[in-house]
Amino acid sequence: MITCIGTKLIETKRLMLRKFEYTDDENMLKYWISDPKIQSMYLEPVYTTKEEVRALIGKYISGYEKKDYYRWAIILKETNDCIGQIAYFLLDKNNHFAEIEYCIGSLFQRKGLATEATRAVINYGFEEMNLHKVQISHKSINIPSRRVIEKCGFVYEGTLRDFFYMDGRYVDRLYYSILKDEFI
Template identity: 50%
Template sequence: MIHSGTFTIDTPRLLLRRFEPYDLETMHKNWASVPSVQIEYGEPVYKEIEEAKVLLEKYISGYESDSFYRWAVIEKASGENIGQIAFCRVYEELRAAEIEYCIGTAFQGRGYAGEALSAVIENVFKRTDFRKLEAYHRAENTKSGRVLEKSAMHTTDNVERFRQQGLTPEGEICYCIERY
């Protein structure tokens, strides 16, 4: 499989790039310590900045692999880390990946998640040989569903995460986009 690793993507309002040590303060402030973001995202709340530092170091060490895809979402206007977007699972044999993302509460409702997701989809399909990108959200998280739909993803019966576990989604809505 042809991998590119995490590369920089420039959009009109965002810079998507690798995480750097100096992201710690705004990452922690804007989303990693925010219960409503982390709980919806299915991740722990990093109350202490030292806890977030461990997470950040894990992200940064991941860049040693060209099959690691995790972007810091930087708002150009403020220069702050307002979220992240990543491939939480890569299925090399299928040339597929599962996308996850989060945007800090103070920055939601501005179209940032859709802008980041659309840019990642477009650029990953140009630079790699991924054939399919998947995502899912809890049924009650309708905002995430709108982001996925606006990014040209469409609903599908299942995603690889559940297939490999012999499960069918219960309370999750699955999406995908395929390279044509």
């Protein structure tokens, strides 16, 4: 049975994963939420104004009132900047699994930070939420995301062919999972 405890602070060597705050708006605009390349990989809209971002943060903050809501700002400890986000956006209480989504600004990619955040959230899911399985997916064109998934030890489960239509072409969606007893 899943234990719904909500979004709580998670600390890693280089990161702090915490609830979003309105003061994250400038970093979000600077590093990721206004970047069409980053946002298109997650089918999220591009935000260009502080007002739009603050409205989104408001939705996140109101979500924190629910014990089955899990969304973290990825904060780089060294600078205290919000460099991305990570969440359990799908929670299946009947079958004891959740699905992760994440994004990280392009300046911070290929440094192991997304892997560090993802491992921490997987651990949170297994140890704090009592999940049996964590799943994740990526678009076939998102090779950096595939590398994060592989480094975290996920097992490939299958491909949903031509799942997304992007920029005039179809793109596959690849699914992976990891079970509690497989996570090291």
